[in-house]
Amino acid sequence: MTPSLRTEDLTIRFGGHAAVSGVTCAFRPGELTVIVGPNGAGKTTWFNLVSGQLRPSAGRILKDGRDITGLSPSARAKAGIGRAFQLTNLFPKLSVLENVRLVVQAREGIGPRLFRPAGAFRRLVDEAQAHLERARLAGVAHLPAAALPHGDQRKLEVALLLAMQPDIFMFDEPTAGMSVDEAPVILELIGEIKADTAKTVLLVEHKMDVVRALADRIVVLHNGELVADGDPERVMAEPIVREIYLGVGEEETA
């Protein structure tokens, strides 16, 4: 079976420093992969390469076997790669509903339409409303995004990703900074997405309880290189991973 996403020898150098170096790995639909690694390991940089915010110095990115390395972020979004951001990254002055409607509108390709008021596209508004309900945000649909508390902004971040209906969901620390009682809503949503066997889910996460609850597979990045890849128990047991996380064995400095 062709993997839904594959990076081949993916490398990006900033000056002399390789932030991501020769990462080759493939992902299949119906699988949730958690990407772990210490700060500065290149997790977010690798995400940026896949979703197109950065261009690689070398290597290729394939979506369903098609080379997408040269595509712009917007073209990759159209190709089915959806990305949520680590730092909340919304349209602050627009309403919560407008935030989501924009995504639906982009997917349906009616962004450039001029000759009907946006509110007249009933279907879009209804769909946006449905995504908000799923993310437990229906009650605040008409507030500006900037007025939401942090936890709700994180939920909106996920709602935007849901509205993209991508084949590949990329979450970058979706529960960062959320309170203990709010985080489960996000995890529940990710669990729902994972249940759909047509979707590939990638998740950058630090919290070990989250990793254990959701991961089908763990990929470990360290100093920009892929150092371990496999099912959770096996990866967590590998010496190099224990070394990185627990500082057991020799201290390595780059």
Added chain:
Amino acid sequence: MSATAAAGGAAAASRPALRARTGRFVVYGLVLAIGLCLMAAPFLFPEVRAQEVAARICVFIVLVASYDLLIGYTGIVSFAHTMFFGLGAYGTAIALKAWGPGWDAVLIGGGLGVLAAFVLAVLIGLLSLRVKAIFFAMVTLAAASVMMVLASQLSQFTGGEDGITYQAPRVLSPAFKLVTDADGKVVQLFGVRLNGKIVAYYFVFLSSLILFLAMLRIVASPLGTVLEAIRENELRAEAIGYRVVAYRTAIFCIAAVIAALAGIVRAVWLKYTGPEVALSFAIMIDILLMVVIGGMGTIIGAVIGVVVMSLAQFYLKDLMQVAADATAGVPLLPDLLDPDRWLLWLGLLFILLVYFFPAGIAGTLMGKGGHR
């Protein structure tokens, strides 16, 4: 608009929402009143000077609103807006001068001006809208400067610094009789002669109204929300599937074409086109001040900004003369109120407006932007 839905949000937000709703009524009421005044201007303010001011207000509302599409809605800073305005005006003026008064000259000359504005906007947009905002602003500044030098150097076409005077199509000239009585004399309505001057004013008013309504439609359409999204968060707009450069270029072209169309209207009304009225940086600064006073990102704020600025520019001196005369016996005051010091008071007015309406008059009243 779903004002009720907006007010029905979280309880904490209901007071600002209510204030924003009242503010919206005030702004819409004000704009409607200004619109009605402009519609009846030939009858309400029949003096020649008032006519000139009213017509200039109409054209500038279009010009400033089209600039708001860029700076307020999309977050594009351009200094080339008068260049596009000037292209429309000069195209029309040169054709009217060369071929004599006729609609064919307006159509072809103005059309070529609009086409030139469009082509230039596409080129500037595609070449430089992907770079940082500050570089783009510099590119537009350079383009506008080149155009001013060209207008001044190609004096056999443009009349150089003196500009060109010409005649407008006959139906717009005062000699044209719109309604005549049995003796062939021009009929008067409310004491105003129904001649070509009236036709010319309504040509300006209706063209401006149509263009303004078109812009209101643009910002209410799906495109309008995308533009706001680009202003708010360019990176995310791209990440959810919008080609930011394409949208930026598109709105830059739309704004350029609208500005050029406004230029045609201005040229036809004034029967004179020169650097001072169609191309100078003084106009660019006026546009900037008007859009800031009215409220960026509101379109409708253009109406208020243009009216406030124009009235101040044209009538502040008169008002100060009256005040200076009235206080003639008092020491110091008459000197302070001397009409020669009108720029001082205009500056003061501007500072007060910005202080009390940080997001512009319409923007602050409607609770849009400003308080980040």
